[in-house]
Amino acid sequence: MLRKAATVLSALLVVANLLTAAPALGSSPLISNVTYYIMYDPLARSGYASITFNIDVNTATQFSIQLVNPSYANASFLNATFSNPAAVLVPPLFNSSTGILDFVVNSSTTVNVYLLLYDLFQELTPGSYEGVLDFTMFRNTSFTSTITIPGVYQVIARRFDSPTEAVSTSYSANTTVITFSSPGLYHVILLVPINQVSQPSSGAQAVSTPWWVWVVAALLAGTVAATLLYYLRRGRLEVETLPPKRLEEDDVVREIVLALGDAGEEGLRQSELVSITKRPKSSISRRVKRLLEEGYVEVERVGKYNVLKLTEKGKLLYKRLKK
Known part of the structure; x- marks a missing residue:
């Protein structure tokens, strides 16, 4: 019995020695040429993502790559393909709660991952x-991202x-195209121009909206309004309010600062703040x-996750709230 257990343990140690754990994607020299394409419709609150990157290894290597930050979006896995299928030792497994894709390969290949957002x-x-x-x-990795939005x-976009x-923003065939040339944390606001005929870009064409779109929009608006009214009357819907000019007057802000x-x-x-x-x-x-915009909070990359911490300004607010 002891001899059998020793044999199994020895085999596990051999596999462990053969398997190399890859570092986090953002600092990994094994991964390059990341292309992150997104097509998203804010009206439908859903979209599609295609992430492509190259892997350069010559031994069995385990990769654990965060493709989506669940604090800012939800994703479900569609498929993943490899230009060199023979390189795959362990098929990809996507964790929707963390946005992390795990797989093992033993030689170079190009990976294409497809997600619903x-x-x-x-x-x-x-x-x-x-x-x-x-x-x-994706920091410290060659990177580009394009987001295509219907309409x-x-x-208004800036990097925190x-x-x-x-x-970069461009317009083509009644679509808005946003291009990011470097990895970072971006805040993006989309505003529908009051006059759709005058396009923000001189090269864009004026587009008339078909009558049936307005009919569908009116029906959807009526349905949403009726649903909101129903839940408001039953007291099951929390009405969102914008923070006041003095952040410390806002209950949610105080809870966030105290928790941090x-x-x-x-x-x-951020997901932990939601739970707390x-x-x-x-x-x-x-x-x-x-809080990020006004300098009370900063984002720090810790392993695979973004962690929120109070700045010196935020710590002073925390001390005031604790009194």
Whole structure:
């Protein structure tokens, strides 16, 4: 019995020695040429993502790659293909709760991953949407991303950690195309122009909306309004309110700052803030954006995750709230 157990243990040790664990994607020299393409419809609150990257290895290597930050979007796995199928030792497994894809390969290959995306953008007011796009996991890797959105929107975008960096926007065939040339954490706002005939780009064509689109939109608006009224009357819907000018007057902001202050230098992921405060994800996301913009909170990459921590300014607010 002991001899058999020793044999099994020896075999496991051999496999472990053969298997190399790849570092996180953002710092891995084994991964290059990341192309992240997204097609997303904010009206339907759903879309599609195609992520392509190259892998350069010559021994069995385990990869654990975060493709989506669940704090800012939800995703479900469609498929993954490899240009060199013989290189795959363990097929890809996607964890939708963490946005991480795991697989094992033993030689170089190009990987194509296909995902369905949900809740990438949240509606602010009728005709305007906002979202946070997190590409920080691809830092130190050659990277480009393009987002195609049906319809013509005015785009306001900035990178939290590099506000002066420009984001390219173009218009073609009644679509809005946003291009990001470097990885980072981006805040994007979409606004529908009041006059759809005057396009933001001189090369865009004026597009008339078919009559049936307005009929469908009216039916959907009526359905949504009736649903909201039903839940409001039953007291099951929390009405979202924007933070006041003085952030410390907002209950959700106070809960976020207190939670981050209590966590200390370890910080918290945004999903953990949702669990601690019991607030809707959209409420937490909106307040975190405001706190980032005003310098109370900063984002730090820890392993595979983005962690929120209080800045010195945030710590002073925390001390005031604790009194």
